Amino acid sequence: MDPTHTAATRTATRTPPGAGVSGSDRPRLARHVRLTFCRTRQRKILLHPETVVVLNASGADILELCDGRHTVTEIVTELGARYQNVPEDEVRQFLTRLVARRWVEVTDG
């Protein structure tokens, strides 16, 4: 086989966080990324061709609302109904990091 696949030290592209996502952006998962539930680990998982991210509860809740319909502000409001304290800055930073890795895409307004 093509040995690019064997695990090695990889240095992936890092996009520096730019302006970040805004409240009116409508985030959605990139088409090559999948959100799933792992029975063995009893956790929500984000899957990418070569990466697996085991999500914490709030991260999973945010990503489930990244459906291209909810705006970031709406996601924060929705989470506010589930958690006592939802700092909008932190949600925006979380999504900005995922956008920089091209796991989440945003459309405006």
Add this chain to the structure above:
Amino acid sequence: MDSPFGLLAELTYRCPLACPYCSNPLNMAGYQDELATDEWRRVLVEASDLGVLQCHLSGGEPLLRRDLVEIVADAHDLGLYTNLITSALGLSRPRAEQLRAAGLDHVQISIQADEPTVSDRIAGIPSFQRKIEAMGVVKELGWPLTMNVVLHRHNIDRVADVLALAEEVGADRVELANTQYYGWAWRNRDALLPSRAQLEAAEVVVRAARERLRERMDVIYVIPDYYSRYPKPCMGGWASRQLTVTPNGDVLPCPAAQPLPLPRASVREDPLERIWAEAPVMTAFRGTDWMPEPCRSCYRRELDFGGCRCQAFLLTGDAARTDPVCCLSPDHDLVARAVEAANSDSSEDLPLVPRPHRAGLPPVTRPRPGRPGRRSSPC
């Protein structure tokens, strides 16, 4: 012991290509009794139960399996993320449409260089044009496309053109991976190892391209460990995150461990769960207890896990030694000498041994520039 995240399903070692850097084992004759469709189905179920989330379908050329669509559908139905790693020979539009309908998530297509003469010479058969066409089909069907390019002495100087090709075909990701020396690549190591000057020039190009393409394409660059100070954290640790099932059902912690002198474990004889937990091939180097010095007392032991067991075995004959790539290894001279040879004038034009298409068959004669190569039948 954690659950594995990924299964590398090596469906066959047969391949229409004859790349001299192939990581498949030299004794391909030992792997001809391939698992049947229902055996793969059972492996996928057992892997999923074990916690596997990603299924990488590879080979050899996985498209040579007539039941590939069924295997993809089974993996997809189990909720696995499916990734096809292919030469693209045999990826016709109808076959691609069937795979898309079966739920295949992602396609990685290898190419050997940025233009047909060099690419076809390295692949051993005319294939460049068909690969470009298949990349177009992948994009049209709405898959994300990863272009895989293995870098070595004979193509690394072309890395700027390789990146331009990736851009031209609309790749979403490009993996530029310096050759790792296992299988046929190990056999051809001295002819494949680039010089330091070649690597430095390539790294400048890659850095600039990343900056320029950062909005459009992921550029992944796998560094050549022979030129590193410390070894790679191979597989994230032995039998820690991944497992490989070979075409005949042997279970290994990685796709290069076939030659290691460890007792065989096979899905034909034992459930995957028991193999993962108990088989000597999995437990031999799991964790840090097996480590000799200098690893045992090294602050990096949980960072690189002592490097690669297969590389230690190939270079020293003992899989339990520190990876000789490490500058702290007592065997580091073995790597330093190979690097020195690659940087001397005498290393030019060493012959490359192409891997055979399958066990027992010599590969077709390597075409030379200006001479038409023999066409092999499409898969």
